[in-house]
Amino acid sequence: MLDKPASALRIRERLIESERLMEETGCYDGITELELRNQDPLKFETLHTKLRAYCVSAREMARRISASPGVREVGEMVVAIYTPEGDAIALSNGIMVHVHTMSRFIKWMIRNGYEENPQIRDGDIFANNDAFIGTVQVPDVMDVVPIFHSGRLVGWAGAVCHELEAGGITPGGDVALAQERFTEGLFVCAEKVGENDEIRRDYVIRCERNLRMPIYWVLDEKAKVASCIDMRESVKALIDEIGLDYWMQVSKEFIEEGRRAQLARTRQLTVPGIYRGHTFYGHVTAGKPGYQPLGDPDWLYNMPIEMEITSDGKIIMDFEGTQPWGYHSMNCTPAGMDGGMFVTLTQHMNFEGLVNDGAWMATELKLPHGTWTNPDNEMVATATSWALLLPAYGVFQRLLSRSFIARGFVEEAFVGQVNSPMIEMGGTSQYGTLFGMAHFECAAAGSGALAIKDGLDTAYVGWNPESDMGNIEIWEQNMPMLYIGRSIVPNSGGAGKYRGGCSFLSTWLVSKTDHLRLVTSEHSSRVFDNGGLCGGYPAPTCQKHRAVRDTNIFELAKKGAPLAHHTGTNPYRSELEVRLEGRHVTMEGPYITAPHKTGDVFTHSYNGGGGYGDVLERDPVKTAWDVENGFLTKEAAEGIFGIMLDEDAEGFPVANLEATKRHRADMRAQRLARARPVSEWVAKERERVKVADFAPEVKKMYASAIKLSARFTRDFSIFWDVDAKSTFGVE
Amino acid sequence: MTSYSKEVIADLVGGTLPWPQTRRIMSAYKDDDRFFKYVAVLQDRVGWKDPILLPVGDHLFICQSGEERVTKCECGHCFGDYRKNWKLKAAIIVRDTEESLREIYPNSDLPDPEWMEIREFICPQCGTLHEVEAAAPGYPIVHDFEPDLEGFYRDWLGKPL
Numbered sequence: 001m002l003d004k005p006a007s008a009l010r011i012r013e014r015l016i017e018s019e020r021l022m023e024e025t026g027c028y029d030g031i032t033e034l035e036l037r038n039q040d041p042l043k044f045e046t047l048h049t050k051l052r053a054y055c056v057s058a059r060e061m062a063r064r065i066s067a068s069p070g071v072r073e074v075g076e077m078v079v080a081i082y083t084p085e086g087d088a089i090a091l092s093n094g095i096m097v098h099v100h101t102m103s104r105f106i107k108w109m110i111r112n113g114y115e116e117n118p119q120i121r122d123g124d125i126f127a128n129n130d131a132f133i134g135t136v137q138v139p140d141v142m143d144v145v146p147i148f149h150s151g152r153l154v155g156w157a158g159a160v161c162h163e164l165e166a167g168g169i170t171p172g173g174d175v176a177l178a179q180e181r182f183t184e185g186l187f188v189c190a191e192k193v194g195e196n197d198e199i200r201r202d203y204v205i206r207c208e209r210n211l212r213m214p215i216y217w218v219l220d221e222k223a224k225v226a227s228c229i230d231m232r233e234s235v236k237a238l239i240d241e242i243g244l245d246y247w248m249q250v251s252k253e254f255i256e257e258g259r260r261a262q263l264a265r266t267r268q269l270t271v272p273g274i275y276r277g278h279t280f281y282g283h284v285t286a287g288k289p290g291y292q293p294l295g296d297p298d299w300l301y302n303m304p305i306e307m308e309i310t311s312d313g314k315i316i317m318d319f320e321g322t323q324p325w326g327y328h329s330m331n332c333t334p335a336g337m338d339g340g341m342f343v344t345l346t347q348h349m350n351f352e353g354l355v356n357d358g359a360w361m362a363t364e365l366k367l368p369h370g371t372w373t374n375p376d377n378e379m380v381a382t383a384t385s386w387a388l389l390l391p392a393y394g395v396f397q398r399l400l401s402r403s404f405i406a407r408g409f410v411e412e413a414f415v416g417q418v419n420s421p422m423i424e425m426g427g428t429s430q431y432g433t434l435f436g437m438a439h440f441e442c443a444a445a446g447s448g449a450l451a452i453k454d455g456l457d458t459a460y461v462g463w464n465p466e467s468d469m470g471n472i473e474i475w476e477q478n479m480p481m482l483y484i485g486r487s488i489v490p491n492s493g494g495a496g497k498y499r500g501g502c503s504f505l506s507t508w509l510v511s512k513t514d515h516l517r518l519v520t521s522e523h524s525s526r527v528f529d530n531g532g533l534c535g536g537y538p539a540p541t542c543q544k545h546r547a548v549r550d551t552n553i554f555e556l557a558k559k560g561a562p563l564a565h566h567t568g569t570n571p572y573r574s575e576l577e578v579r580l581e582g583r584h585v586t587m588e589g590p591y592i593t594a595p596h597k598t599g600d601v602f603t604h605s606y607n608g609g610g611g612y613g614d615v616l617e618r619d620p621v622k623t624a625w626d627v628e629n630g631f632l633t634k635e636a637a638e639g640i641f642g643i644m645l646d647e648d649a650e651g652f653p654v655a656n657l658e659a660t661k662r663h664r665a666d667m668r669a670q671r672l673a674r675a676r677p678v679s680e681w682v683a684k685e686r687e688r689v690k691v692a693d694f695a696p697e698v699k700k701m702y703a704s705a706i707k708l709s710a711r712f713t714r715d716f717s718i719f720w721d722v723d724a725k726s727t728f729g730v731e
Numbered sequence: 732m733t734s735y736s737k738e739v740i741a742d743l744v745g746g747t748l749p750w751p752q753t754r755r756i757m758s759a760y761k762d763d764d765r766f767f768k769y770v771a772v773l774q775d776r777v778g779w780k781d782p783i784l785l786p787v788g789d790h791l792f793i794c795q796s797g798e799e800r801v802t803k804c805e806c807g808h809c810f811g812d813y814r815k816n817w818k819l820k821a822a823i824i825v826r827d828t829e830e831s832l833r834e835i836y837p838n839s840d841l842p843d844p845e846w847m848e849i850r851e852f853i854c855p856q857c858g859t860l861h862e863v864e865a866a867a868p869g870y871p872i873v874h875d876f877e878p879d880l881e882g883f884y885r886d887w888l889g890k891p892l
Contacts, residue, residue, distance in 0.1 A: 272882050678822065
């Protein structure tokens with residue numbers, strides 16, 4: 001039991017009162033006036049900066065404790081400071097997805113009577129990775145500690161690390177094969193895992209006995225607890241300086257100011273109205289080993305999003321019309337959906353520093369019950385929820401960007417994020433020990449284009465604004481594979497006046513192991529799961545995997561013969577096939593197969609971003625540079641963009657502006673000759689729609705959306721002038 | 732208050748402002764007088780006189796055309812009432828075969844045309860590619876944006892339409 005609550009109320013009643021005050025006044029915790037800010041704005045801002053500095057410093061310190069290359073190399077961690085009720089006041093950089101997920105975790109404990117049992121006391125450590133309590137996926141393990149001052153609960157410090165191994169049915173953290181909760185791995189469900197600032201030995205033993213690579217999880221626990229203690233002590237010292245009453249008031253004013261700032265920023269940068277967009281995701285698992293026959297093996301997911309910006313600046317996102325949850329690991333909880341919203345907002349709108357739960361309060365998510373966004377079954381798996389989250393919030397980024405373009409802030413318009421194809425592995429390491437790991441070089445995809453320039457090449461992911469692929473040497477220390485190539489993939493950004501950023505592809509030689517399980521997830525099959533904007537094309541994001549078993553690579557190396565370092569640009573015959581002998585494999589969907597061994601070669605490609613604007617407006621000079629540096633091929637420059645390139649005396653490409661002008665005029669004329677009126681196309685397509693002449697998975701997608709959504713049914717029926725229900729046999 | 736000249740906004744919109752200057756604009760507090768300067772820059776760019784009320788794409792604008800408010804291409808082609816989906820009055824190219832998809836994606840794995848098609852919405856007058864949809868066959872064409880035009884001018888800009 002709390003020794004002495006911060007107010008006369010116990011914390012659960014305080015939480016309920018805080019929510020009631022918000023509902024009654026429209027302001028966080030009933031803070032209708034920012035009194036302390038108005039009294040001394042400089043002191044107010046200085047204090048917030050200090051809190052943010054505590055967070056940033058604690059995270060940097062903690063990263064040095066971790067053994068995980070995910071945390072050490074690519075920064076898969078975030079820390080934050082919360083009010084006693086669990087609302088975020090200040091946060092560090094890093095995976096800011098989790099700031100509000102941790103808030104949900106704290107509130108869940110408060111609502112579920114943790115004051116009485118197991119009690120909330122100074123020095124306690126609570127952990128959670130249950131997405132239905134408050135995280136995104138099983139590898140996102142969070143720790144929080146209460147902050148007491150003068151015997152009162154005055155806040156919480158929290159930290160999340162993304163674990164590289166979670167002990168699930170397949171190795172790694174994003175457990176690709178999980179079809180239900182029971183195969184996702186080690187769950188810690190809002191547990192007290194430590195007391196008196198010490199992690200319990202029995203909890204550590206549980207981790208050690210249930211994970212393939214416990215050193216990552218256990219040292220990450222220590223890193224997180226260290227960062228929480230560091231923040232706690234800093235906050236206590238701050239309270240000594242400014243007084244407890246001031247702290248209790250100012251911490252709430254920070255949040256209310258964050259809420260107001262978000263609303264004001266929306267009014268400043270956007271245009272009110274309704275914005276719509278969609279994307280799709282293909283999940284193909286028929287015939288793959290390990291999948292239980294719990295549902296249809298192949299799915300086509302539609303993700304329609306309607307965003308409303310209201311006249312007071314509130315952003316409302318509605319996912320009505322999307323698909324039901326399924327027996328796969330891509331479902332998402334409302335906590336995860338919050339996370340996606342939060343990390344997008346922090347990058348797109350809250351770039352001035354004052355970011356906290358106030359920004360979240362200025363938004364609203366409408367998540368239809370029973371869909372993958374809000375499953376009505378808490379036993380569903382969520383281990384790879386990013387597979388659908390990333391494409392969905394890529395749509396959100398494009399919707400926001402259209403509003404920036406309408407308002408004139410073109411420099412903020414951004415075609416958005418793409419999915420992060422993940423490769424995970426386990427088995428016997430190069431040291432002869434058991435191991436398991438998620439490879440996090442995926443933290444550096446191509447970004448979508450901007451409305452004024454090309455996207456970033458191999459340098460951006462939506463889920464971590466500090467994107468970083470990590471050093472090859474570090475990854476090689478942690479897995480029994482050696483890089484024989486890490487290459488930019490030409491033409492992998494969506495085409496446009498400004499092209500999407502390009503992706504990269506890694507080629508590995510399996511080394512010093514006779515048992516390496518490789519598993520991939522979060523890559524779409526048969527459909528692109530991203531889009532372009534204002535005439536730009538989507539990036540080519542449905543990718544297959546290519547591997548060669550029992551290669552002759554060691555013989556080739558001995559002879560000094562050329563090896564394959566990438567798959568090349570011939571879609572019909574890869575460089576692997578050209579250079580290597582062995583059993584060649586091309587696989588669609590998640591890569592789940594028999595283990596690999598020394599001498600096998602495996603490739604894995606990441607995603608590029610979508611393009612912006614009409615391809616025929618692309619700068620020829622910039623394109624020559626792109627061709628010279630391997631971002632575009634000469635054939636693409638000519639065939640897609642209409643840009644004719646010559647070679648200079650040294651063989652480098654140079655744009656031929658006159659020839660380009662002529663070629664583009666021809667292409668434009670051909671475009672007009674090839675196009676037909678939309679009304680004509682709609683009339684013809686309607687005949688196909690009337691008889692539902694679609695692939696089985698497409699028909700199933702429509703039937704599922706129609707079952708779950710009256711609005712989708714109405715819109716579909718009106719657009720095609722059909723009865724959607726009878727067309728797809730829905731009762 | 733932050734403010735930039737019309738020339739700077741024109742270069743920014745045209746993608747020709749030097750990167751260090753662009754970067755500073757991205758990092759600075761936003762300029763509250765941006766919208767009308769932006770519209771003035773765009774108005775100079777188009778070859779017609781109808782006042783632009785709201786840009787809705789790279790070359791698409793809602794403008795006042797006599798008594799009507801319409802969606803217009805930069806070339807002057809009119810797509811009709813701005814409250815209706817302009818795409819329904821556009822021309823379209825649909826890429827729903829391996830051959831036609833390969834023209835845009837020369838070396839990648841392609842979508843299955845049974846699962847996804849690429850729809851290109853084009854101005855029937857000048858051939859500008861205004862928008863691309865990647866959608867499942869049979870998916871209704873999306874109405875991208877329905878602005879609250881009157882509310883925007885009245886409540887946010889504080890000016891009459």
